[in-house]
Amino acid sequence: MLGEATVDWQSKRREATRQEILAAAWAAARESGLAALTLRQVAARVGMRAPSLYSHFTSKHAIYDAMFAQAWQEYDAVAEAHELPSEPRTALREVARRFFDFAVADLPRHQLMNVRTIPDFTPSARSYAEAVRVFDRYRAVMAAIGITADEDLDLFVALVGGLVDAQWANDPGGTRYARLLDRAVDMYADALQLPQVHADQEEP
Amino acid sequence: MLGEATVDWQSKRREATRQEILAAAWAAARESGLAALTLRQVAARVGMRAPSLYSHFTSKHAIYDAMFAQAWQEYDAVAEAHELPSEPRTALREVARRFFDFAVADLPRHQLMNVRTIPDFTPSARSYAEAVRVFDRYRAVMAAIGITADEDLDLFVALVGGLVDAQWANDPGGTRYARLLDRAVDMYADALQLPQVHADQEEP
DNA sequence: GTCTATAGTTTGATAGAC
DNA sequence: GTCTATCAAACTATAGAC
Numbered sequence: 001m002l003g004e005a006t007v008d009w010q011s012k013r014r015e016a017t018r019q020e021i022l023a024a025a026w027a028a029a030r031e032s033g034l035a036a037l038t039l040r041q042v043a044a045r046v047g048m049r050a051p052s053l054y055s056h057f058t059s060k061h062a063i064y065d066a067m068f069a070q071a072w073q074e075y076d077a078v079a080e081a082h083e084l085p086s087e088p089r090t091a092l093r094e095v096a097r098r099f100f101d102f103a104v105a106d107l108p109r110h111q112l113m114n115v116r117t118i119p120d121f122t123p124s125a126r127s128y129a130e131a132v133r134v135f136d137r138y139r140a141v142m143a144a145i146g147i148t149a150d151e152d153l154d155l156f157v158a159l160v161g162g163l164v165d166a167q168w169a170n171d172p173g174g175t176r177y178a179r180l181l182d183r184a185v186d187m188y189a190d191a192l193q194l195p196q197v198h199a200d201q202e203e204p
Numbered sequence: 205m206l207g208e209a210t211v212d213w214q215s216k217r218r219e220a221t222r223q224e225i226l227a228a229a230w231a232a233a234r235e236s237g238l239a240a241l242t243l244r245q246v247a248a249r250v251g252m253r254a255p256s257l258y259s260h261f262t263s264k265h266a267i268y269d270a271m272f273a274q275a276w277q278e279y280d281a282v283a284e285a286h287e288l289p290s291e292p293r294t295a296l297r298e299v300a301r302r303f304f305d306f307a308v309a310d311l312p313r314h315q316l317m318n319v320r321t322i323p324d325f326t327p328s329a330r331s332y333a334e335a336v337r338v339f340d341r342y343r344a345v346m347a348a349i350g351i352t353a354d355e356d357l358d359l360f361v362a363l364v365g366g367l368v369d370a371q372w373a374n375d376p377g378g379t380r381y382a383r384l385l386d387r388a389v390d391m392y393a394d395a396l397q398l399p400q401v402h403a404d405q406e407e408p
Numbered sequence: 409g410t411c412t413a414t415a416g417t418t419t420g421a422t423a424g425a426c
Numbered sequence: 427g428t429c430t431a432t433c434a435a436a437c438t439a440t441a442g443a444c
Binding site (some may be wrong): 038039040050051059060170 | 410418419421422423
């Protein structure tokens with residue numbers, strides 16, 4: 001009587017509940033701040049009492065961990081969706097803009113992905129693998145542009161990440177550092193002596 | 205009988221206690237993380253009970269606020285202490301190295317100064333003024349080097365800050381991004397067409 | 409003025425009924 | 427799987443000893 005169909009339905013329902021809880025956690029984090037998230041707050045949003053969450057996550061950190069993995073999966077999907085232009089400098093600009101826009105769109109998500117904000121929280125190996133997957137894709141994209149040295153990859157990450165952090169710290173919601181992004185990328189491309197774009201529309 | 209001398213002694217003692225509490229708070233933050241700091245933890249370090257701290261600070265946030273001001277005062281003292289070389293690129297490297305080393309030396313201090321880690325904490329106007337003082341000094345130093353445009357100042361802050369954040373996030377305690385600092389500064393100096401250093405010791 | 413004692417509230421987590 | 431009940435720890439605030 002309890003065949004595969006029942007088990008399947010149950011596990012689907014269980015997964016759906018997990019996703020509901022995660023969505024509630026993101027909403028709560030956006031409202032109160034990532035570190036200020038409380039289990040009662042999350043539970044209330046899904047119509048539960050706080051202890052019930054422990055049927056789906058072993059601890060508060062386990063929720064943070066699932067959020068961490070989900071955020072990197074989201075970014076991986078964004079990166080996968082877009083084809084890059086063949087011209088190296090244009091492609092480089094797009095890589096930078098893509099990461100910048102994603103990081104600037106959601107503060108708690110950015111904090112969880114790129115800043116160690118929660119004391120004692122370290123992503124599990126399983127969740128960290130999602131971040132590694134994105135970095136592997138980044139490595140491949142940069143190789144296609146013509147950049148392969150580890151130090152060059154690190155410098156680009158630091159450059160774009162620095163603009164993101166400065167944007168959040170000094171002008172949240174504004175464009176003070178967003179405006180500098182293309183210029184920063186060009187500066188980097190010049191230093192690496194990447195081929196210049198054909199200046200078709202220069203000085204008309 | 206209660207003359208100026210008594211008042212002076214009392215206020216000195218009071219200020220000393222304040223400083224003891226702040227020192228204990230820094231130590232606790234370094235041990236447990238900035239956001240995980242508890243008043244009991246701080247009080248225990250100075251041989252008090254938690255409520256006694258309220259005689260010296262009106263709230264936990266007031267302690268964070270005093271720490272924020274103290275951190276920027278510290279940096280201002282570091283910046284004031286050093287004379288900069290006259291050669292622009294060398295000076296620029298020193299400005300970057302000074303900030304980088306300071307930020308990488310102490311995680312909770314860096315988080316408090318440059319990252320919004322504590323939910324609901326915003327520095328008071330009085331404390332924020334300390335950060336502004338440092339930025340004004342930065343502006344003057346950069347002007348002496350020959351850099352005055354706001355966008356140029358912002359880009360340099362983002363560049364060096366990005367290396368700091370990447371160092372903390374991806375290689376805490378290491379030198380993976382510290383090694384890229386001079387190269388990053390040169391890249392920036394090239395983009396701004398700062399005069400080249402005399403290549404006295406090039407290709408010996 | 410400074411500290412202790414203490415009370416009230418919030419939060420993460422566990423136990424056990426159903 | 428969800429609930430109620432409950433605990434330990436932590437922040438805030440107040441009353442009162444000295």
